[in-house]
Amino acid sequence: MKYQDVIPEQAQNTILCTVNFKNDVDTNEVLEVFKDFCGRLHPTLNSMKIRFPFDNFKFVMGIGSNAWGRLFPNSEKPKDLKQFNDIKGKNKTAVSTDGDLFFHISADKMDVCYEMMLIIHKLLKNVIDSVDETHGFRFRDGRAIFGFVDGTENPDIEEAKEVVYIDNHEDPYFGGTYVMAQKYIFDLDLWDSLSVEKQELVVGRYKDTDLELSEDKKPSNAHTEISKAHDVLGEEVKIMRANIAFAEASKSIFGSYFLGYSKDFSITLQMLKHMFEGKDNNEYDSILDYFNPITGNLFFVPSFEQIDKIASGDIH
Template identity: 45%
Template sequence: MFLVLTVREGAEQDALGLLADLPGLIRSVRFRRPEDNLTCIAGIGARAWDRMYDVPRPPGLHVLPEIVGDRHTAVSTPGDLLFHLRADRVDLCFELARQLMLRLSGVADVVDEVLGFRYFDNRDLLGFVDGTENPEGTPAAAAVFVAEEDSAYGGSSYVIVQKYLHDLATWNAISVREQELVIGRSKVDDIELPDADKPSNSHVELNTIVDDDGTEHDIVRDNMAFGEIGSEEFGTYFIGYAADPSVTEQMLRNMFVGKPPGNHDRILDFSTAVTGSLFFVPTTDFLESGPPEAQPEVAPAPSTTEQPAGSLQIGSLREQNER
């Protein structure tokens, strides 16, 4: 479940109180069914940060810019808080979301709510496997977490979310081979097309970010399919975590403007972005205690795990890659 909220003017301290209590709320709901892996990640938008904290924004936090191409636009929409809830059972996500909104009644308003689901073998509603190129293990942690050398924000992350609506009638009217050329992968067995066959405006090609020196930059996606039969609204909720949000933003520029300009991602001819927001994802310690600059210096506790101490289990990376 994905919840994007705006905080009402004058209610900033109440929102901060909820964020500080979030780890405890998660534990209380998870206690009912610990085997079903309830987690919740909180993100804070740039405008909310300026109103809620008296310290400078994290270096990568800003309002997501609108990206305008010759035919398609990546919109920028309001978002002060993001809650990304995950579990093996919908009722756990629902109950935690309900408890969050009981606390935020009169404090914040939901501007977008999406209940996502796994679609067969991790496919989106276009019929292709989603997230094949997600890094795993140590590379995933390096892609997602701000380095520990950043004493103020080490172990935190950034996340960009977008809600895409699919024109399934138009998509299903083209051949499977044409669909494969749009995506850049085979549909049935999920194999990337050879370079000689893969168009330069395919989704795979434009979402591969490589420096001039050959260094490839990754993000971790946890995209979900969603849909409503009655309204015929079907789509993909994109959510991408990164240590540096400029990597994800470059992907979006490649998609919407094109590389070179005008060579936009062909998937956009069938999928329309109707939301777009950027958030900073702090650690649990940050949520509970506030910005490090405002706290007495305390020696960090030794960590014996690969995941940065105090992080909000940004996907529990091993768990996320397995699920």
Template identity: 40%
Template sequence: MKQDLQNVTDYTNNNTIFMVWNFKDNAEVRIVFNQLCKLVINLNNSVNVRFPVSRASCVMGIGYDAWHQLNLPLPLPKELVNFVPVTGEKHTAVSSKGDLHFHIRADNTSICYDMAAAISDILEAVATSAEEIHGFRYWDSRSILGFVDGTENPQGQDREFFSMIGDDDAAYKGGSYLFVQKYIHNLSAWKTLSTEQQEKVIGRYKSNDVEMADDVKPANAHIALANVGDDFKIVRDNMPFGNISTNEMGTYFIAYASTFSTVEKMLNNMFIGSPAGNYDRILDFSTAKTGSLFFVPTFNMLDELSSE
């Protein structure tokens, strides 16, 4: 990873905390934000020195409304907007407010906890926590549904190409678009399906993660619709989460992308369908509860913002 880039290209870790914070109305947020930028830089430097093999990092993203409330530089990143819901005949990709997003990860849970606590200590005076999800690696990177998640992720240097803004938006080159959704799974309904039926919903064989042949894979299978072509990829870092006693089990979908339009193509295919009406069958068992878009600055950008 290049020194200046927030760690959007790393591979899925064992432990993750996702946090969404919203600024309070009329709060004096700019001074706190400046402190927060310095803190995020410091946290990343510190964990790299103290725990060099832990693969620990903290990535901060900034939402559209927060950008304006903080009086950050104009024009904005070209595709930074408030996410507009994608509504199909049966399912909707909802939109939810998000001013700041934090993606905290490490092999050691204690590191995640301490970074989250440090961020919360600074923010709690001017912002409220809208979401906090503790994700974990489930077996060999499987979702709670039992299938491997993220097989189509780009690998190696392609991760940087597909996740980071390029020369087409030179002022924000090296930054990234970050889109997140919290999905809750209906496991009771899912478990009524046979393994063969589940495989047709996903488009892969459950035990070995091999993709079905095109003449076998249903047109409404998840990977048939979520994969929009080799030229349009994203870096996913999805993590399962859950509370067994409340039966709130789900997947936190997180995508880093060089263009948000790539994510929009996926969402349109999944929720509206391709063609319209041929929606992603997985949505009959997985409900999107949130949906927010953020911009992830480089460390140099964070340093400049903290000095303004």
């Protein structure tokens, strides 16, 4: 096992958890506990996959910029790792929120996700405070919370490896990746007030068949159009993304947890700026009329070789 499970696959259940290291605990103590956790992580994940071989168990841990600076002040940061800054848009703001560690745990059964979270709790409870824990689920036939199929534009598995993993052998963090994590609250009642045809114009796809609208029908600020990123030659570039549904229906809370995995955060950042600030004709992504971001942070996801270096003190 060389890489973490950073190519998201649709699973039946997901736990997404963000924590901070305690400020009132000595940094040396925090570091020793975290090094011990990293040393146990690889065998723990092997054990989970042996114990639950048919449950599609996957695990990712990311480290935030502030945590890196606190724990490893003498080691060079991954080049794109920095605190995410607010993107103030025309209609909504992509907010920046706290986060030292981020966990993305998925499996076909929720008790498997819980088992891994329980292990994390037992090993780290004395040095962490919870920021957010969200339990997600596979919605209908793989759709996002707004009823359209999720992941249509993602690269296939082989192409995803080229998109996600840092592949520059000169980079000391070769094999790692970056994940942008954002939690959005969804206005279901407002969305349901739209006809299917109007929803399709917002998204840029037909709801039933998932086929993309033709260019003459798709608005320039449709989600599938304005959220694209391009390189200096104008060619489209991609990331690996997921929109994980969550809800507390009795409280009228509905939402989507966006994850964007990429070897180059500038691609994800370009997508977000297009969505919130607009591009070309200055329009923002029309889907933001129905979504409100309440969290947002960037994390570096180390390879297992790098996690082992943390455990041994080679990253110091």
